[in-house]
Amino acid sequence: MKKGGLPVRSVRWVCAAVFSLVLLAPAARATCGAEGCPFVREAFGVQTGRYAFDLRYTDVTQDALWKGSHEVSLAEVLAQPGLLHNEVELYTRTRSWVAEGRALIGDRLRVNVTLPYVDRQHRHALYHGGGAAAFERQPVDEWDFEGLGDATAIGQYRVFDRRGWPNVTLQGGVKLPTGRRHVPDETRTHGVFESALEPSARPGTGSTDWLLGALVSQPLPWKRALPFTASALMRFNTKGTDDFEAGDELQAGLSGGYAPADWLTLLGQANLAAHGSDRSAEASEVAHSAMRSLYLTPGLRVRVSPAISLYGLYQARVLGRSDEATVAGRSHFMFGTTYSLGR
Numbered sequence: 001m002k003k004g005g006l007p008v009r010s011v012r013w014v015c016a017a018v019f020s021l022v023l024l025a026p027a028a029r030a031t032c033g034a035e036g037c038p039f040v041r042e043a044f045g046v047q048t049g050r051y052a053f054d055l056r057y058t059d060v061t062q063d064a065l066w067k068g069s070h071e072v073s074l075a076e077v078l079a080q081p082g083l084l085h086n087e088v089e090l091y092t093r094t095r096s097w098v099a100e101g102r103a104l105i106g107d108r109l110r111v112n113v114t115l116p117y118v119d120r121q122h123r124h125a126l127y128h129g130g131g132a133a134a135f136e137r138q139p140v141d142e143w144d145f146e147g148l149g150d151a152t153a154i155g156q157y158r159v160f161d162r163r164g165w166p167n168v169t170l171q172g173g174v175k176l177p178t179g180r181r182h183v184p185d186e187t188r189t190h191g192v193f194e195s196a197l198e199p200s201a202r203p204g205t206g207s208t209d210w211l212l213g214a215l216v217s218q219p220l221p222w223k224r225a226l227p228f229t230a231s232a233l234m235r236f237n238t239k240g241t242d243d244f245e246a247g248d249e250l251q252a253g254l255s256g257g258y259a260p261a262d263w264l265t266l267l268g269q270a271n272l273a274a275h276g277s278d279r280s281a282e283a284s285e286v287a288h289s290a291m292r293s294l295y296l297t298p299g300l301r302v303r304v305s306p307a308i309s310l311y312g313l314y315q316a317r318v319l320g321r322s323d324e325a326t327v328a329g330r331s332h333f334m335f336g337t338t339y340s341l342g343r
Helices: 008-024 074-078 131-135
Strands: 051-062 064-068 086-105 109-127 140-148 151-160 167-176 187-190 193-196 209-218 228-236 249-261 264-275 291-303 308-328 331-341
Touching: 064 074, 074 131, 086 308, 109 193, 151 209, 264 308
Parallel strands: none
Antiparallel strands: 051 086, 051 331, 064 308, 086 109, 109 140, 109 151, 151 167, 167 209, 187 193, 209 228, 228 249, 249 264, 264 291, 291 308, 308 331
């Protein structure tokens, strides 16, 4: 400790406390719910033991009307052909708590299991013609619900690991239909028209989906630099509740980082999220358009003890393209904590 200064341990805990207070503040404009929060989880460098447990939180708001490569007005959305008597997505807010467990089995195999709990608000309305003025007089259907989401299990096996060369890891897994599939009053009637809460907006989709991908990680020669990591994970979705089938999804990313101090790591990623169009068996259910988005993702990790770390990420959408009008988020925000144990 320098004269007149604070001990390094005290500074570390003060920074961690400030960091936690900032992250726990309400994040009303955060957006990473139904459209996903793509990030390279393996690039955080937070697991120091054979076993690790995460708890992370996201507060999600999707309220930007989006078509093609830019935001659009309500009038532009309503001008789409074939929209008459169909639903117009207006707003989705999702607050999620995600529990994650990771275990290293031997030197090459790692197993990750995640289970989310979802608290969501969703609004859409039927359009019967007459432009924006008439649409604003239409009743808006709103749902407020919560429940357990779908669990995901992924195995990662390192197939190539040679000094001076990139490490190559294959990954595969399954998303299981553990989530809540139905909510009260999920289908409503307006005259002769029905308005339904689509299965993709509920906590669980009711489908069993398959995941396949790979990780490539290249250690860098600088002492405090994290490895440069490239990741791709594809999810092949199947039919679920009401024979609704969400579009297949791809999440890919490039990541790196630098640790200016033993207890602080600066993180940086570029992330791609892409999903195909949904397919609905019910005319009253929304089938969301295909969407592709590119994000820049700065973040940081604070190690408060050898076993406990806090981390946070902010994602800014820099490019996006949808096949049809949809509702999207402008940015993403998440934070979490990791506890590691075992040797």
